[in-house]
Amino acid sequence: MNRLLKLPSVRQALRLHCYAYSTMTDHAIAPPVPPPEPGTGINAGTGTAPADSISAVAPTTTSPVPAKKYGKVVLAPMVRSGQLATRLLSLKYGADIVWGPETIDKSLIGCERVENPVTGCVDYMRTGLIFRACPSREKSKFIFQMGTAAPDTAVAAAKIVAQDVSGIDVNSGCPKPFSTHAGMGAALLKDIPRLLSILNALVAEVGLSTPYALPISVKIRLLPTVEETHALVTSLCKTGISKLTLHCRTPPMRPRERAIRDALAGAAAICKEAGVEFFVNGDIKGWDDAQEVIKEYNIDGGAMIAIAAESNPSCFIPNHLGGPKPWREVVTEYVRIAMSVENPISNTKFCLLNMVPGKNEMHKILSRAKTYRDICKALEIECTFPEELDLGTLKTQRVRAQEEKEAVLQAERDERQKKLAEFKRKKAGEKEESNKRIKMDEDSGERSNVNNNPVGAAVAELAATDILVPAEAVRAVV
Numbered sequence: 001m002n003r004l005l006k007l008p009s010v011r012q013a014l015r016l017h018c019y020a021y022s023t024m025t026d027h028a029i030a031p032p033v034p035p036p037e038p039g040t041g042i043n044a045g046t047g048t049a050p051a052d053s054i055s056a057v058a059p060t061t062t063s064p065v066p067a068k069k070y071g072k073v074v075l076a077p078m079v080r081s082g083q084l085a086t087r088l089l090s091l092k093y094g095a096d097i098v099w100g101p102e103t104i105d106k107s108l109i110g111c112e113r114v115e116n117p118v119t120g121c122v123d124y125m126r127t128g129l130i131f132r133a134c135p136s137r138e139k140s141k142f143i144f145q146m147g148t149a150a151p152d153t154a155v156a157a158a159k160i161v162a163q164d165v166s167g168i169d170v171n172s173g174c175p176k177p178f179s180t181h182a183g184m185g186a187a188l189l190k191d192i193p194r195l196l197s198i199l200n201a202l203v204a205e206v207g208l209s210t211p212y213a214l215p216i217s218v219k220i221r222l223l224p225t226v227e228e229t230h231a232l233v234t235s236l237c238k239t240g241i242s243k244l245t246l247h248c249r250t251p252p253m254r255p256r257e258r259a260i261r262d263a264l265a266g267a268a269a270i271c272k273e274a275g276v277e278f279f280v281n282g283d284i285k286g287w288d289d290a291q292e293v294i295k296e297y298n299i300d301g302g303a304m305i306a307i308a309a310e311s312n313p314s315c316f317i318p319n320h321l322g323g324p325k326p327w328r329e330v331v332t333e334y335v336r337i338a339m340s341v342e343n344p345i346s347n348t349k350f351c352l353l354n355m356v357p358g359k360n361e362m363h364k365i366l367s368r369a370k371t372y373r374d375i376c377k378a379l380e381i382e383c384t385f386p387e388e389l390d391l392g393t394l395k396t397q398r399v400r401a402q403e404e405k406e407a408v409l410q411a412e413r414d415e416r417q418k419k420l421a422e423f424k425r426k427k428a429g430e431k432e433e434s435n436k437r438i439k440m441d442e443d444s445g446e447r448s449n450v451n452n453n454p455v456g457a458a459v460a461e462l463a464a465t466d467i468l469v470p471a472e473a474v475r476a477v478v
């Protein structure tokens with residue numbers, strides 16, 4: 001009886017909650033179905049919906065109402081804003097798929113994969129954290145986006161993350177110099193053979209027909225003309241990719257400029273014909289807006305949202321299920337999730353400040369926060385973030401190991417310095433002694449040949465002590 005009454009822990013509750021969200025296939029119509037097998041969820045045919053109203057509106061399995069299909073609505077890849085906590089919150093609010101922020105393929109090569117048994121997250125570490133995922137909470141809906149300029153590094157990076165993701169996307173649209181100068185992002189739109197070779201290699205090496213079984217996708221921007229854009233989409237579809245996202249802006253266009261939709265219907269039709277799932281991106285404000293665009297342009301796959309989701313991840317909730325939630329509720333939920341995955345405080349703050357209206361007093365308060373304790377106090381919620389981590393007194397295992405290694409190296413350096421100092425002292429004493437003797441010899445008109453080669457003698461003596469000292473240093477003291 002006691003066991004039956006036991007309340008779930010915050011984490012268990014969260015997991016149950018996420019499970020509920022991930023089980024809907026049609027808004028307020030379909031009954032819950034089992035969660036998708038890892039690696040298959042992303043390829044499911046219909047969009048999902050937030051489960052806020054599951055109990056209120058989901059009919060029984062005998063319901064005569066035919067299931068209504070909706071296009072998928074997905075979270076766009078966003079550097080900084082699309083880190084793990086934002087992805088989990090977007091999934092909670094009903095995003096069908098979440099793209100991760102662009103990660104450069106070369107930065108992954110050589111990374112160590114570290115599992116965190118407390119949070120269930122997986123960190124890809126180099127000198128610092130390169131990328132964090134949470135396979136138990138997002139894997140079946142998570143697409144890893146990479147920045148790449150070459151097939152071999154793209155494939156190598158994809159194999160490294162394969163076990164923790166459900167798809168690999170190539171960024172072929174980022175116009176920022178940090179991407180394009182290295183031949184990545186929008187630079188690939190000017191070197192289409194290279195882009196095609198990258199996608200071909202990914203499909204062949206880690207694609208659906210390989211043991212990795214990963215759907216490969218690409219995100220592009222518009223080319224200068226509709227015809228060029230359609231020709232590009234046609235070529236891309238021939239590589240064997242599973243999904244294609246068209247950001248309806250050209251590379252030079254600014255994020256706030258209105259998206260151009262004249263190539264949209266044609267691109268969607270080309271993808272449909274080729275069996276490639278098509279996503280529209282650009283200026284989509286939320287779930288209902290997404291469905292209108294999907295319908296108008298006859299889009300098979302769905303719509304991708306960036307800026308609107310950055311400022312309110314609950315934009316994935318349809319109006320008929322209550323629509324987007326007020327910022328206060330959203331940020332509270334965001335902070336809870338961020339704490340549960342030990343999201344770096346700097347990223348949490350950055351994302352929060354995008355969600356809280358700039359004119360609100362809370363924006364000022366949060367911009368001054370330094371710890372999760374400060375944030376929770378401001379929002380009047382319980383702080384579950386470990387105190388030692390929050391105050392920086394608890395080091396992660398890796399940081400501790402690094403510090404221990406550094407301490408051993410430092411001790412060795414100190415020991416060498418000590419020996420060298422002793423050696424210098426001894427030599428100085430000997431030199432003084434020798435000078436005295438020479439002086440005495442000179443005085444007595446006779447030269448000793450004991451110190452004819454003082455450097456050689458000193459090096460021989462040092463060799464016996466294991467001290468590695470450059471010959472110049474020895475010369476300096478003898």
Ligand SMILES: Cc1cc2nc3c(=O)[nH]c(=O)nc-3n(C[C@H](O)[C@H](O)[C@H](O)COP(=O)(O)O)c2cc1C
Nearest residue numbers: 076077078079101102171247282283284305306307
């Ligand atoms: C903060 C931020 C970071 C972004 N980072 C990426 C990225 O890593 N990869 C990418 O392909 N696009 C990136 N984008 C572009 C978006 O994915 C998206 O294509 C663009 O914002 C248009 O969508 P929207 O009109 O819904 O904002 C980023 C956009 C923003 C606002």
